[in-house]
Amino acid sequence: MAEVKKIAVVAGDGIGPEVVAEAIKVMRKTEELFGLQFEFEHGLFGGIAIDERGTPLPQDTLEMCQRSDAVLLGAVGGPKWDSNPKELRPETGLLGIRKALGLFSNIRPANVFDCLKDASTLKPEVLEGTDLIVVRELTGGIYFGEKYRREGAHGEEAVDTCVYNVTEVERIVRQAFEIAQKRSKRLASVDKANVLETSRLWREVVIRIAPEYPDVELEHVLVDNCAMQLLRRPSSFDVIVTENMFGDILSDEAAMLTGSIGMLSSASLGEGSFGLYEPVHGSAPDIAGQGIANPIATILSVALMYRLTFGYEEAATAIETAVKNVLDAGHRTGDIAVDKSKALGTTAMGDLIVAAIKR
Ligand SMILES: NC(=O)c1ccc[n+]([C@@H]2O[C@H](COP(=O)([O-])OP(=O)(O)OC[C@H]3O[C@@H](n4cnc5c(N)ncnc54)[C@H](O)[C@@H]3O)[C@@H](O)[C@H]2O)c1
Numbered sequence: 396m397a398e399v400k401k402i403a404v405v406a407g408d409g410i411g412p413e414v415v416a417e418a419i420k421v422m423r424k425t426e427e428l429f430g431l432q433f434e435f436e437h438g439l440f441g442g443i444a445i446d447e448r449g450t451p452l453p454q455d456t457l458e459m460c461q462r463s464d465a466v467l468l469g470a471v472g473g474p475k476w477d478s479n480p481k482e483l484r485p486e487t488g489l490l491g492i493r494k495a496l497g498l499f500s501n502i503r504p505a506n507v508f509d510c511l512k513d514a515s516t517l518k519p520e521v522l523e524g525t526d527l528i529v530v531r532e533l534t535g536g537i538y539f540g541e542k543y544r545r546e547g548a549h550g551e552e553a554v555d556t557c558v559y560n561v562t563e564v565e566r567i568v569r570q571a572f573e574i575a576q577k578r579s580k581r582l583a584s585v586d587k588a589n590v591l592e593t594s595r596l597w598r599e600v601v602i603r604i605a606p607e608y609p610d611v612e613l614e615h616v617l618v619d620n621c622a623m624q625l626l627r628r629p630s631s632f633d634v635i636v637t638e639n640m641f642g643d644i645l646s647d648e649a650a651m652l653t654g655s656i657g658m659l660s661s662a663s664l665g666e667g668s669f670g671l672y673e674p675v676h677g678s679a680p681d682i683a684g685q686g687i688a689n690p691i692a693t694i695l696s697v698a699l700m701y702r703l704t705f706g707y708e709e710a711a712t713a714i715e716t717a718v719k720n721v722l723d724a725g726h727r728t729g730d731i732a733v734d735k736s737k738a739l740g741t742t743a744m745g746d747l748i749v750a751a752i753k754r
């Protein structure tokens with residue numbers, strides 16, 4: 396039996412609890428098959444925490460995460476809280492938890508399953524060979540700079556500041572080089588160095604660090620061009636490293652290479668092995684409560700947790716293989732189904748994946 400690992404579960408709002416329930420079923424199945432042991436503790440987070448506790452990130456939820464070995468997160472937010480003042484928006488809790496846990500590196504793999512090429516908006520021949528990872532800086536940039544309103548010469552103005560220091564750029568870029576070294580040894584550093592000072596600093600740091608990784612082929616790509624190239628030649632990318640907001644946008648775009656945002660998993664890491672695992676998608680208020688959300692992004696996030704935090708490589712691969720086998724057998728949730736009339740619900744998809752996990 397493996398040592399008991401403490402998992403902090405913050406399911407959040409909308410489809411968050413629906414997809415997290417399926418991920419926990421998967422974890423329970425791997426306990427049986429691989430002799431793993433998990434202790435789950437649940438905490439209020441996001442909109443539901445605002446309603447019940449008056450804040451998106453209650454102190455006891457944060458402490459629960461801090462004493463855990465890994466965090467499993469669903470999603471936060473929804474129209475109910477959109478008109479709240481900014482401190483009382485679910486998103487504030489999400490940024491808060493990332494910062495408080497020191498999770499500066501967000502790894503978002505776009506796994507293109509061959510059998511889902513019909514679900515993508517791109518032609519199969521364009522997708523051929525696509526397998527990329529977006530490494531997004533997660534605790535700096537415009538998300539965390541000073542923001543305020545002021546009275547300007549032409550009335551009210553809003554200000555968001557984008558700040559990056561050398562250390563913040565260095566640590567994420569090093570992680571990306573190391574990830575690239577273990578893959579196809581190609582790194583695209585994405586910036587807007589033709590306009591933004593933070594991007595000029597970013598590029599200088601990348602150029603300075605690059606000689607330490609002589610086996611990695613580096614290209615610098617401007618973010619607007621990258622957005623276009625992701626659709627034109629996605630297979631030419633291996634690892635993309637970029638700042639916070641560019642990474643947010645490019646990873647949602649990369650989701651469409653896989654067929655749906657419901658397929659995109661993520662790991663948020665700091666310096667050690669502790670991590671927070673969540674699907675890239677949000678709370679999907681338009682489908683919440685209907686039992687039709689795709690749980691695969693969250694289930695694949697568990698595979699990332701096993702691999703990156705716990706080193707449970709065999710169980711991680713077993714989850715990924717189960718997902719592949721279920722998709723190969725033709726099972727689909729609505730977001731990836733060509734024939735929507737045959738689409739499965741969240742629980743049915745979760746059950747099929749659980750049943751397909753083999754040792
Ligand atoms: N990490 C997070 O918690 C997170 C991430 C993104 C957005 N959000 C929040 O979620 C709320 C909704 O945001 P949004 O609508 O822009 O983005 P979203 O990702 O929630 O939804 C975008 C579209 O994708 C669909 N979709 C998302 N996940 C799906 C899944 N698993 N299966 C099938 N379809 C899925 C939705 O139905 C919707 O049509 C907002 O409050 C936003 O701030 C939270």
Ligand SMILES: CC(C)[C@H](C(=O)O)[C@@H](O)C(=O)O
Pocket residue numbers: 472486489490643675677
């Ligand atoms: C909800 C929002 C704050 C969040 C982000 O922009 O980081 C989300 O879009 C994500 O990608 O995790």
Ligand SMILES: [Mg+2]
Pocket residue numbers: 643644647675
């Ligand atoms: Mg996003």
